[in-house]
Amino acid sequence: MSGGSLDVVGTGIRAVAQVTAEARRRIEAADLVLYATDTVTARWIERLNPRAESLDRLYAPGEPRRVTYERTVARILEAVRQGRRVCAAYYGHPGVFVYATHASLRLARAEGYSARMLPAVSASDSLFADLGVDPGHRGCQSHEATDFLSHHTVFDPAVPLILWQVGIIGDWGYGGRPNRTGRRMLLEKLLPAYGPEHEVVLYQAAQYAACPFLVARFPLRRLEAVPGDPYCTLCVPPTGTSRPDRGVAARLGLTLPEE
Numbered sequence: 001m002s003g004g005s006l007d008v009v010g011t012g013i014r015a016v017a018q019v020t021a022e023a024r025r026r027i028e029a030a031d032l033v034l035y036a037t038d039t040v041t042a043r044w045i046e047r048l049n050p051r052a053e054s055l056d057r058l059y060a061p062g063e064p065r066r067v068t069y070e071r072t073v074a075r076i077l078e079a080v081r082q083g084r085r086v087c088a089a090y091y092g093h094p095g096v097f098v099y100a101t102h103a104s105l106r107l108a109r110a111e112g113y114s115a116r117m118l119p120a121v122s123a124s125d126s127l128f129a130d131l132g133v134d135p136g137h138r139g140c141q142s143h144e145a146t147d148f149l150s151h152h153t154v155f156d157p158a159v160p161l162i163l164w165q166v167g168i169i170g171d172w173g174y175g176g177r178p179n180r181t182g183r184r185m186l187l188e189k190l191l192p193a194y195g196p197e198h199e200v201v202l203y204q205a206a207q208y209a210a211c212p213f214l215v216a217r218f219p220l221r222r223l224e225a226v227p228g229d230p231y232c233t234l235c236v237p238p239t240g241t242s243r244p245d246r247g248v249a250a251r252l253g254l255t256l257p258e259e
């Protein structure tokens with residue numbers, strides 16, 4: 001038994017196919033793998049390392065998500081403190097919209113344990129590939145939908161906008177009823193910037209190699225019809241163009257093309 005350590009890895013979006021070589025090695029070498037993944041990846045992990053335990057059993061329907069997250073952190077830290085080399089394996093990128101992984105790493109490091117995160121393929125990486133969005137072209141805005149709504153978030157309609165967890169706006173639990181008020185409020189926030197006919201894209205990356213990704217394109221005014229699916233992301237393409245700052249470009253010695 002070692003002195004206790006924590007590796008946090010992601011298994012990507014497409015089951016098993018996107019696990020990196022280094023993540024696989026961490027899973028194999030661990031004294032205990034704690035996983036929160038799709039079922040195909042879960043079975044693969046269990047075959048790779050029989051010392052594996054699902055974090056799903058810590059989820060309780062109807063409970064606020066935050067309570068489950070804290071219970072998950074407690075389970076991960078308990079195993080590290082027992083002196084085990086723990087590998088926490090999460091669906092997607094383990095550092096993208098995952099409270100428990102960041103909190104566990106912070107705690108483990110504060111207590112002097114070796115703790116690190118490996119990157120992986122996230123839903124936004126899949127979206128860039130499937131929808132042809134390049135975050136390097138005029139940037140990219142990315143927000144959790146409820147957070148976007150409940151803060152005075154400043155956004156720029158000339159830059160692509162990605163809204164995560166759009167199917168579960170205003171839901172602090174697990175897949176309650178679709179929140180109509182939340183959708184209406186999101187519509188009210190976006191309408192002045194984009195107008196009712198602006199086309200938005202509801203996106204679902206393929207979870208299995210043989211399946212296609214799914215997109216539904218519709219005018220913004222129909223936003224209230226978004227299904228209550230926790231595994232979809234809204235992409236709002238830019239409207240208009242961002243204005244070049246020719247003064248700054250000149251000071252950089254650059255000549256911008258005429259519009």
Ligand SMILES: C[S@@+](CC[C@H](N)C(=O)[O-])C[C@H]1O[C@@H](n2cnc3c(N)ncnc32)[C@H](O)[C@@H]1O
Nearest residue numbers: 092093096097122123164165204205230232233
């Ligand atoms: C708690 S976050 C987890 C994100 C995950 N860690 C990642 O790296 O993509 C869940 C949100 O990720 C997005 N998401 C997860 N799976 C997706 C998929 N297959 N297609 C599109 N979006 C997805 C959705 O916005 C969903 O509400």
